[in-house]
Amino acid sequence: MSNTERLEHRACFGGWQDVHRHRSEVLGCDMTVGVYLPPQAKAGARLPVLYWLSGLTCTEQNFITKAGAQRYAAEHGVIVVAPDTSPRGEGVADADGYDLGQGAGFYVNATQAPWSAHYRMYDYVVQELPAWVEANFPASGVRAISGHSMGGHGALVVALRNPGRYRSVSAFSPIVAPSQVPWGEKAFSAYLGEDREAWKQYDATELVKQAGEKLPLLVDQGGGDEFLEGQLRPQLLQAACEDAGHPLDLRIHPGYDHSYYFIASFIGRHIAHHAAAMAA
Amino acid sequence: MSNTERLEHRACFGGWQDVHRHRSEVLGCDMTVGVYLPPQAKAGARLPVLYWLSGLTCTEQNFITKAGAQRYAAEHGVIVVAPDTSPRGEGVADADGYDLGQGAGFYVNATQAPWSAHYRMYDYVVQELPAWVEANFPASGVRAISGHSMGGHGALVVALRNPGRYRSVSAFSPIVAPSQVPWGEKAFSAYLGEDREAWKQYDATELVKQAGEKLPLLVDQGGGDEFLEGQLRPQLLQAACEDAGHPLDLRIHPGYDHSYYFIASFIGRHIAHHAAAMAA
Numbered sequence: 001m002s003n004t005e006r007l008e009h010r011a012c013f014g015g016w017q018d019v020h021r022h023r024s025e026v027l028g029c030d031m032t033v034g035v036y037l038p039p040q041a042k043a044g045a046r047l048p049v050l051y052w053l054s055g056l057t058c059t060e061q062n063f064i065t066k067a068g069a070q071r072y073a074a075e076h077g078v079i080v081v082a083p084d085t086s087p088r089g090e091g092v093a094d095a096d097g098y099d100l101g102q103g104a105g106f107y108v109n110a111t112q113a114p115w116s117a118h119y120r121m122y123d124y125v126v127q128e129l130p131a132w133v134e135a136n137f138p139a140s141g142v143r144a145i146s147g148h149s150m151g152g153h154g155a156l157v158v159a160l161r162n163p164g165r166y167r168s169v170s171a172f173s174p175i176v177a178p179s180q181v182p183w184g185e186k187a188f189s190a191y192l193g194e195d196r197e198a199w200k201q202y203d204a205t206e207l208v209k210q211a212g213e214k215l216p217l218l219v220d221q222g223g224g225d226e227f228l229e230g231q232l233r234p235q236l237l238q239a240a241c242e243d244a245g246h247p248l249d250l251r252i253h254p255g256y257d258h259s260y261y262f263i264a265s266f267i268g269r270h271i272a273h274h275a276a277a278m279a280a
Numbered sequence: 281m282s283n284t285e286r287l288e289h290r291a292c293f294g295g296w297q298d299v300h301r302h303r304s305e306v307l308g309c310d311m312t313v314g315v316y317l318p319p320q321a322k323a324g325a326r327l328p329v330l331y332w333l334s335g336l337t338c339t340e341q342n343f344i345t346k347a348g349a350q351r352y353a354a355e356h357g358v359i360v361v362a363p364d365t366s367p368r369g370e371g372v373a374d375a376d377g378y379d380l381g382q383g384a385g386f387y388v389n390a391t392q393a394p395w396s397a398h399y400r401m402y403d404y405v406v407q408e409l410p411a412w413v414e415a416n417f418p419a420s421g422v423r424a425i426s427g428h429s430m431g432g433h434g435a436l437v438v439a440l441r442n443p444g445r446y447r448s449v450s451a452f453s454p455i456v457a458p459s460q461v462p463w464g465e466k467a468f469s470a471y472l473g474e475d476r477e478a479w480k481q482y483d484a485t486e487l488v489k490q491a492g493e494k495l496p497l498l499v500d501q502g503g504g505d506e507f508l509e510g511q512l513r514p515q516l517l518q519a520a521c522e523d524a525g526h527p528l529d530l531r532i533h534p535g536y537d538h539s540y541y542f543i544a545s546f547i548g549r550h551i552a553h554h555a556a557a558m559a560a
Contacts, residue, residue: 011504011533012541068348068544224291253291261292264348 004136007032013074014039017064026128027087028118033129034064035137040077046140048167048278049133050271052082053107053125053147053154055173056183057098060084063148066260072268076275081133083125085151087118099183100190106178107154108202110191119191122202125158126165144274148172148263149227150183156204156217156237163213168277170218170270172263173225176237177205183231205236208246216247218273220266222256284416287312293354294319297344306408307367308398313409314344315417320357326420328447328558329413330551332362333405333427333434335453336463337383339364343428346540352548356555361413363405365431367398379463380470386458387434388482390471399471402482405438406445424554428452428543429507430463436484436497436517443493448557450498450550452543453505456517457485463511485516488526496527498553500546502536 008019015038024031040047050073054063063069063082073080086092086105093114095101110119133139145166147155152174159169178184179199188199200206208217221234228234234250241248256262288299295318304311321327330353334343343349343362353360366372366385373394375381390399413419425446427435432454439449458464459479468479480486488497501514508514514530521528536542 010537010539010541011502011535011545013545017541065540066345068351070541070544071348222291255291257290259290260345261290261297261350264350265291265293 012036013070015041015070015074017070019060019064022132024087024124024128026120026124029087029089029092031087031124032060032084034060034082035133036064036070036073036080037137038074038077038079041079041138044138045077046138047077047079048142048144048275049079049081049130049139050274051125051129051143051145052080053145053151054082054085055147055149055151056085057103058085058151059103062260066264067267068264069267069271072271076271078271078275078278079137079139081129083129086121092118095190100187104150104187106150106187106191106202107157108188108191111198112191112193115191121154122158125154126162142167142278144168144278146170146172146270146274147174149258150175152219153178153204157202157207159215160204160207160211161201163211163215166215167280168218168274169215170273172220172266173222173227173232173258174204174219174234175232176234177203179203179206180236181231181233205240208237208240208244211244211246214246216249217241218270219248219250220270221250221252222258222262223252223254224256225258227258292316293350295321295350295354297350299340299344302412304367304404304408306400306404309367309369309372311367311404312340312364314340314362315413316344316350316353316360317417318354318357318359321359321418324418326418327357327359328422328424328555329359329361329410329419330554331405331409331423331425332360333387333425333431334362334365335427335429335431336365337378338431339383342540346544347547348544349547349551352551356551358551358555358558359417359419361409363409366401372398375470380467384430384467386430386467386471386482387437388468388471391478392471392473395471401434402438405434406442422447422558424448424558426450426452426550426554427454429538430455432499433458433484437482437487439495440484440487440491441481443491443495446495447560448498448554449495450553452500452546453502453507453512453538454484454499454514455512456514457483459483459486460516461511461513485520488517488520488524491524491526494526496529497521498550499528499530500550501530501532502538502542503532503534504536505538507538
């Protein structure tokens with residue numbers, strides 16, 4: 001594994017929860033990535049890969065320590081890859097506040113200074129990360145993608161813009177219409193500039209209007225989520241999907257909030273969904 | 281709930297993962313406690329309770345965010361109570377180092393200054409905590425106890441010293457013979473003084489020699505645990521159990537370390553064990 005260092009290696013549900021650091025040429029910095037190798041990886045098989053994109057403030061650690069996904073990944077024989085959420089380091093631009101800069105890459109390719117120098121998370125997730133995974137791990141090349149909040153937005157955008165690249169897509173509590181909510185407006189103004197036409201390529205509610213592939217969207221949302229009405233607004237995606245005839249399985253779960261307790265409660269269903277799609 | 285404040289309330293696997301703060305008279309400070317109420321609690325039933333004691337440096341948060349126990353507790357209808365690991369606060373004695381003072385109560389009643397003023401975790405766990413739980417939650421009064429590392433030590437000691445009080449006991453990576461290893465020698469010297477006779481009442485390997493009840497001990501231990509030979513030494517408990525005819529189910533799992541990835545991998549088996557014992 002050239003340019004790769006294994007930082008953690010921990011037995012978990014019969015497989016290994018590892019953390020690697022690798023050099024990203026796209027981002028111009030080192031990136032840390034959680035990689036869960038299920039027990040089936042020991043047999044020499046090539047396995048399907050689920051990519052997980054985390055939300056604001058997260059690193060690769062949040063998902064791998066809190067979601068409890070390894071149990072289900074081990075059951076289904078799926079590799080789970082969870083990268084950090086932005087470029088990092090001393091030379092990388094940052095901002096005050098948790099919702100812009102490091103920890104808040106929003107899975108876009110920034111076009112505006114100072115962000116454009118490093119913030120190219122879209123290209124990293126779509127191109128460089130899977131290339132690195134498929135060169136260094138027993139990955140079959142069959143992919144699925146999911147994520148939470150900002151990462152749910154990222155998963156939906158990446159899948160909708162890349163027909164055929166992912167067998168399935170899902171999201172927890174996604175920012176479905178970043179162009180219409182404060183988190184997205186702040187980030188897109190900084191990363192992409194004030195021309196809102198340029199925002200549409202990173203807005204799932206816009207992208208479903210013209211998706212080249214009707215990949216069904218699986219979305220779980222907590223009904224007690226503190227960001228539901230202000231930042232997430234799943235009904236905007238629902239209306240756009242209805243207009244476009246795009247299949248959406250949106251489930252609102254009363255009482256559940258925005259935390260990993262919600263993700264942990266339903267991640268098993270998502271991994272089963274992705275495993276079935278990737279086995280088909 | 282007098283003297284009790286609910287700090288967190290999060291839907292999880294159909295139940296609620298809560299965190300409460302309550303006043304402990306035994307410890308002379310406020311204590312935070314994680315309480316998982318499974319979905320069965322909504323029906324008005326009185327449910328059995330599993331007490332979980334965490335290890336060095338932990339608060340109530342480590343177990344509730346990382347172990348993935350809620351899934352199994354929901355499946356079996358068990359309340360899970362996870363207290364902080366020591367008294368806390370500005371008036372509470374502390375020490376440099378992670379293995380003495382706050383976060384390192386070792387589940388003993390300290391007899392030595394300055395520790396004796398607050399460090400009475402043994403009485404807190406055995407008496408005050410279950411009394412508070414049984415007064416404030418739908419608890420049936422049927423109890424089991426488990427824990428990790430320092431908390432595995434605590435669980436074994438508490439169960440062995442209180443025949444009839446717990447239906448079952450288990451431990452992950454416990455400090456089985458604190459009197460014979462550096463962590464225990466440091467803590468017991470400080471909390472209990474230099475008379476090693478006084479240490480025996482808090483040493484599972486000593487207690488099995490004269491246990492009033494042959495409660496089977498379930499112990500899981502990672503074979504790749506970085507503390508295995510220096511601090512944990514399960515073979516000392518194994519030898520003592522063989523000598524005393526005390527039933528012990530000790531399982532060494534090759535490759536697993538001391539982390540919550542190990543606990544998460546096997547907590548399901550422990551909760552099933554406790555649920556069966558508490559239903560009997």
